Amino acid sequence: MLFTSVGVICIALGLVMLAADALKGRDSGWRGRSLYDLMTSPWMDSIPGLDALADWLRRPRTGVFLNAPISFMLDFVPQSVALIVVGGIIVWKGLR
Numbered sequence: 001m002l003f004t005s006v007g008v009i010c011i012a013l014g015l016v017m018l019a020a021d022a023l024k025g026r027d028s029g030w031r032g033r034s035l036y037d038l039m040t041s042p043w044m045d046s047i048p049g050l051d052a053l054a055d056w057l058r059r060p061r062t063g064v065f066l067n068a069p070i071s072f073m074l075d076f077v078p079q080s081v082a083l084i085v086v087g088g089i090i091v092w093k094g095l096r
Contacts, residue, residue: 007090014083021080035082036074 021033036057038044044054057074060067 001094004091004094007087007092007094010083010087010090012087014080014087017080017083018078021078033079034075035077035079036071038079039074 039050039054040057041054045051056063057067057071
């Protein structure tokens with residue numbers, strides 16, 4: 001049940017972020033902040049494992065041909081929608 005409640009919290013947080021982005025209007029961009037913004041933010045450097053991914057997204061040294069499509073996909077997905085989807089999967093798995 002604790003696992004399911006974490007999913008519900010993710011969904012609620014995603015909905016709050018989506019509502020905040022909708023209230024800002026079209027001037028700030030219709031998608032709000034993307035996953036690319038999250039992955040390249042400075043605090044990602046303090047998370048073990050994800051710091052290498054964030055550094056690669058900023059300055060690719062290997063696999064340069066993969067950087068553009070991955071960056072595009074991360075920039076296309078808003079953080080709020082990603083949270084709603086991840087929360088939905090967590091709730092679905094928790095209720096199964």
